[in-house]
Amino acid sequence: MKKSNQKKVNKLKRISVVPHIIMLLIFVTLIGVMAAAFIEVFLIYVVGDRIDAEVASTQKFANFIESQLPDDGEDFTITLYDWETEDYGILDNETDEFIVTPNREINLDNYVTFGFGEQKAYFDSINGAPTSDMFEDSEIDLSDVFFGALENINFGDFTNPGALNRDMITFHAWLVQPLKDGRYTLYDSSDIILRVKDVFYMVAVITIMGLMVAIPLILYIITLIVSMVNQKKSARLLYYDPITGGRNWLYFENHGEGMVKKTKRNGKKYAMVSLRMERYQSFCACYGAASGEDVIERINAVIKVSLNKRKELFARYSEAEFSLLLLMDSVEKVNSRVSKLKADLIKVLAPHKVDFVAGICEARYGEKIDAIYSNASLARKNIQPNNAEKIAWFDETLREEQLWERYVEENMERALKEGELHVYLQPKYNAESEKLGGAEALIRWISKEKGFIGPGKFIPIFEKNGFITHIDDFMISSVAKLQAQWVKEGRNVVPISVNVSRAHFTQEGLAEHICKLVDDAGAPKELIELELTESAFFEDKDVLINTVDKLKNMGFKVSMDDFGAGYSSLNSLKDLKLDVLKIDADFFRGREENEQRGSLIVSETIQLAKSLGMTTVAEGIESADQVEFLAKNGCDLIQGYYFAKPMPVDEYIERMTKG
Numbered sequence: 001m002k003k004s005n006q007k008k009v010n011k012l013k014r015i016s017v018v019p020h021i022i023m024l025l026i027f028v029t030l031i032g033v034m035a036a037a038f039i040e041v042f043l044i045y046v047v048g049d050r051i052d053a054e055v056a057s058t059q060k061f062a063n064f065i066e067s068q069l070p071d072d073g074e075d076f077t078i079t080l081y082d083w084e085t086e087d088y089g090i091l092d093n094e095t096d097e098f099i100v101t102p103n104r105e106i107n108l109d110n111y112v113t114f115g116f117g118e119q120k121a122y123f124d125s126i127n128g129a130p131t132s133d134m135f136e137d138s139e140i141d142l143s144d145v146f147f148g149a150l151e152n153i154n155f156g157d158f159t160n161p162g163a164l165n166r167d168m169i170t171f172h173a174w175l176v177q178p179l180k181d182g183r184y185t186l187y188d189s190s191d192i193i194l195r196v197k198d199v200f201y202m203v204a205v206i207t208i209m210g211l212m213v214a215i216p217l218i219l220y221i222i223t224l225i226v227s228m229v230n231q232k233k234s235a236r237l238l239y240y241d242p243i244t245g246g247r248n249w250l251y252f253e254n255h256g257e258g259m260v261k262k263t264k265r266n267g268k269k270y271a272m273v274s275l276r277m278e279r280y281q282s283f284c285a286c287y288g289a290a291s292g293e294d295v296i297e298r299i300n301a302v303i304k305v306s307l308n309k310r311k312e313l314f315a316r317y318s319e320a321e322f323s324l325l326l327l328m329d330s331v332e333k334v335n336s337r338v339s340k341l342k343a344d345l346i347k348v349l350a351p352h353k354v355d356f357v358a359g360i361c362e363a364r365y366g367e368k369i370d371a372i373y374s375n376a377s378l379a380r381k382n383i384q385p386n387n388a389e390k391i392a393w394f395d396e397t398l399r400e401e402q403l404w405e406r407y408v409e410e411n412m413e414r415a416l417k418e419g420e421l422h423v424y425l426q427p428k429y430n431a432e433s434e435k436l437g438g439a440e441a442l443i444r445w446i447s448k449e450k451g452f453i454g455p456g457k458f459i460p461i462f463e464k465n466g467f468i469t470h471i472d473d474f475m476i477s478s479v480a481k482l483q484a485q486w487v488k489e490g491r492n493v494v495p496i497s498v499n500v501s502r503a504h505f506t507q508e509g510l511a512e513h514i515c516k517l518v519d520d521a522g523a524p525k526e527l528i529e530l531e532l533t534e535s536a537f538f539e540d541k542d543v544l545i546n547t548v549d550k551l552k553n554m555g556f557k558v559s560m561d562d563f564g565a566g567y568s569s570l571n572s573l574k575d576l577k578l579d580v581l582k583i584d585a586d587f588f589r590g591r592e593e594n595e596q597r598g599s600l601i602v603s604e605t606i607q608l609a610k611s612l613g614m615t616t617v618a619e620g621i622e623s624a625d626q627v628e629f630l631a632k633n634g635c636d637l638i639q640g641y642y643f644a645k646p647m648p649v650d651e652y653i654e655r656m657t658k659g
Helices: 003-014 018-068 142-152 196-238 249-261 280-287 289-306 331-348 369-381 396-417 459-465 468-489 510-521 534-538 541-554 569-575 592-611 624-632 649-658
Strands: 078-082 087-091 098-101 111-116 119-124 167-179 184-195 270-277 313-318 321-327 356-363 391-393 421-430 436-447 451-453 496-499 528-533 557-563 580-583 615-619 637-639
Touching (some): 018 184, 018 196, 184 196, 270 331, 280 289, 289 321, 289 331, 331 356, 331 391, 356 369, 369 396, 396 459, 436 649, 468 496, 468 510, 468 528, 468 649, 496 557, 528 580, 580 592, 592 615
Parallel strands (some): 356 391, 436 496, 528 557, 557 580
Antiparallel strands (some): 111 119, 119 167, 270 321
16 A cells, blocks of 8 residues: 555544544533532432521420420320411420420331431431432432422412512421430421522523533534544545445455455455456557546446455456455465456356456465465466466465566666676577578676576576666677677687667667667777667557667668567568577477478578578577588588587687687
8 A cells, every 4th residue: 555545544543533532422411410510419409408497496496395394204294285277286296396205206108218417307208218318417319309399389370579488399398306415306397498580590591501512512523423424525526436436445455454454254255356458558559548448437336246245355456457455265266266257257258258357366365465465466467378267376486476476676787787697698609611601699687695596597587577778788798899899809800799689779869879889989890789679569669660770771680589479470571671580499309290390480581581582590509410410501600519508708809719
């Protein structure tokens, strides 16, 4: 994953609503607790204040009664004057307003009690038994009594100026007072009255506090909702594929990582599939970009239907290339699913004739998604032409090749700069006289770390990544410097051929570029032979012909390497005015029954070259019989292990000296 994309994903992950929701719940809970505590404190303060007043009144009455009671704890009768009836009454154990009893408790089971010093107040148990104690020695929760009495609440008319002083709630209570050191007990029936203004102030304060809390709370909730909406929008944009309308590679990479990590815990296995439509660019060139996008959408729809939405994953990687993460029961089942998917896609895209290739790699725990997909892609890219199913699995051989390719690419520039790339020369000998008649310059890599590296292990990589053009320049310049030095030393110098890559040979201005390299070295141009392969003819034909003509006019010799290896050799001879024809070594190899046909072709090729005024070189010659045959048929030069292998410059100088 690119660093920029990784930063975006990390930022999106950090935007989580869970902490905000937890904070909101904590905040609301805290406000609720504070409100409940405030109400409790209010009740304690207001009701306690009213009880204080009633207790003080009862205390005065108790002092009077106590002065009238006998000391022996016997029953008694006290005569009191009733101010309301203006008559005398008898205080005994049956009065309703107050009772004095010697060491006997009256039945107050239907009341709840509130402790107050030595006295107790028994309230009507309207709301049932209390649930918690509010004070030491308390057996009542005043909120139960308060809210239980709300059904009898009387706010009155607030337009009336005296409304705030109106009685709002009345609690009936018995106030208990011990007398004569506990030998008697006084039970005084009292009404605890709360007025409208008592509750009004509490409600006003709670309302103000509620508003002060509600406004920032509402703003916080709005901000939270906006944050959640923006997060969803960001995720949608970040993971959106503009062509399919579905998920993109970034989503696949991010979520696939988590699915692969879970395999260690859930025991599941996944297979990574790199599925690509072949010749998609050609399809777009024929039918247009809009049709190409329509094809991608249809591919996306077919894949979507074929997958387990909850347990599998897919996304478009690029153009008509899709990445799939499939559950893997076995290799056979994965192959079967991919084959069926390919068949479904071909059917859906009919009547267009299309085909698909698929590379597969097992997704192992601990590996990065991009690395797994690279392996699947590598398997897809290395599908051989004889693979009818066009499905291939990644194996360690491909991994080793990939690692080697990466090593070469990481070290090729350093190797060129530090002199690890060397010029080797393979002599060419006259077929009749067996005298030195030329040489071919070949490159060898002698690494300080890896030792000798054969050209087959790095030249194809150079051709693939384009570094081969730098090698061409290095070889031409090195050979030109050697030739200039040997001419200056008066040695018996013969032409040396240098390979010029197909990619290089079709570039505009190549002839001028090569000429400058040779002129800078001071070498005669006739001593430098430039080789091109027959495959170069399949690139830009006109540019190639123009470059060859310019090189010949400048004094260089131009040869065709591996003649006969392609399918249009004769056609290329018709258009290209070449100086040297190198006959491919494959003509001299193969089964015995084909030797006669091969010999006939070689013989006719030599005669054809002579008719065109071209010098012939047979390469890959390894036996005396081959040398004899070539000399007999008029081949000019022979190159191969029969005479000499490619060798370092010092050894070649010795050969050159001997002639």
